[in-house]
Amino acid sequence: MTDIMTPAQRSARMALIRGANTKPELQVRRLLHGMGYRFRLHRRDLPGRPDIVFPARRKLFFVHGCFWHHHEGCRVGHLPKTRQDYWKQKFATNKERDARNLSDVITLGWDAQVIWECEVKDVAALSDRLRALLGPPGGRVKK
Numbered sequence: 730m731t732d733i734m735t736p737a738q739r740s741a742r743m744a745l746i747r748g749a750n751t752k753p754e755l756q757v758r759r760l761l762h763g764m765g766y767r768f769r770l771h772r773r774d775l776p777g778r779p780d781i782v783f784p785a786r787r788k789l790f791f792v793h794g795c796f797w798h799h800h801e802g803c804r805v806g807h808l809p810k811t812r813q814d815y816w817k818q819k820f821a822t823n824k825e826r827d828a829r830n831l832s833d834v835i836t837l838g839w840d841a842q843v844i845w846e847c848e849v850k851d852v853a854a855l856s857d858r859l860r861a862l863l864g865p866p867g868g869r870v871k872k
């Protein structure tokens with residue numbers, strides 16, 4: 730069965746399978762950790778329980794799966810072909826909640842960013858974005 734796929738198709742398929750088995754949040758955490766950042770997880774006292782929190786920097790990230798959070802313009806964020814009314818409603822509710830959580834934490838004085846699942850696939854670009862958002866990793870890393 731695999732012999733009818735081109736190498737490009739096969740690697741695309743493998744990427745999809747990997748994506749389904751590894752949570753984007755874990756990948757972002759691993760990446761940040763490797764870059765020397767230290768952070769807190771799922772602060773329950775903050776709206777929406779942000780996934781990754783940098784208390785000293787007053788910065789936090791929500792890591793969103795493209796399907797459930799309906800990433801607009803993203804291949805993964807498309808509307809399923811069946812039960813479209815159900816999904817439209819579901820995604821509208823999810824997006825509304827995401828927007829409310831985001832504006833609530835911003836109101837509380839946090840610099841909040843959304844990191845999308847599809848961004849995790851380009852590790853180099855994501856590392857650059859994270860470094861730009863966070864600045865240097867901080868005191869405990871040797872200079």
Ligand SMILES: [Zn+2]
Binds near residue numbers: 806
């Ligand atoms: Zn996406």
